[in-house]
Amino acid sequence: MDVPLKSPDYSSISKRAKTVPVKYRNPSRGPIAHVVVDATGLKVFGEGEWKTRKHEKEKRRTWRKLHLAVDAATHEVIAAEVSLVNVGDNEVLPTRLNPLRRRLQQVSADGAYDTKEYHKLLRKKRAKPTIPPRSNAGYREDEHPRNDAVSALKNGDLKQWKKDSGYHQRSISETAMYRYKQLISPKL
Numbered sequence: 001m002d003v004p005l006k007s008p009d010y011s012s013i014s015k016r017a018k019t020v021p022v023k024y025r026n027p028s029r030g031p032i033a034h035v036v037v038d039a040t041g042l043k044v045f046g047e048g049e050w051k052t053r054k055h056e057k058e059k060r061r062t063w064r065k066l067h068l069a070v071d072a073a074t075h076e077v078i079a080a081e082v083s084l085v086n087v088g089d090n091e092v093l094p095t096r097l098n099p100l101r102r103r104l105q106q107v108s109a110d111g112a113y114d115t116k117e118y119h120k121l122l123r124k125k126r127a128k129p130t131i132p133p134r135s136n137a138g139y140r141e142d143e144h145p146r147n148d149a150v151s152a153l154k155n156g157d158l159k160q161w162k163k164d165s166g167y168h169q170r171s172i173s174e175t176a177m178y179r180y181k182q183l184i185s186p187k188l
Contacts, residue, residue, distance in 0.1 A: 038170070
């Protein structure tokens with residue numbers, strides 16, 4: 001006698017989803033001329049939020065960070081990751097860029113990514129970094145790609161450096177964040 005299979009209910013699927021890693025990779029489509037990266041906060045909406053609204057008690061909010069890498073030419077999201085709010089933007093980047101099987105020519109990011117590790121990763125990937133230095137930045141070894149930006153900062157020409165280097169393309173990542181929040185919502 002055949003026993004009919006019962007489909008799992010929501011709670012079973014939810015419990016299993018915590019332990020099932022899902023890895024999806026887009027097929028490679030050749031080199032990317034310019035990648036822009038950024039992160040944004042997403043509010044976790046759950047039972048605690050409902051209780052806060054009902055009883056009007058202040059509760060510490062829970063957040064996650066969405067990290068995106070976007071192709072500046074096509075506006076396609078080529079890598080994404082969600083992390084805890086206490087994880088630095090530059091810490092997540094290697095997990096987004098290392099799996100890419102595409103050659104990157106240039107990567108633009110904000111000042112949060114101006115770290116030695118990040119520059120080391122981009123050098124390994126042979127990508128030109130376009131990252132404005134921090135206000136107290138110093139020069140690195142000769143021929144370091146960051147030194148041009150530091151010179152521009154010290155000479156008061158950072159605005160022109162951003163224009164010449166294509167840094168303003170980074171706003172495309174802000175647009176991608178906006179699209180995500182409009183389609184999905186800024187809440188998880």
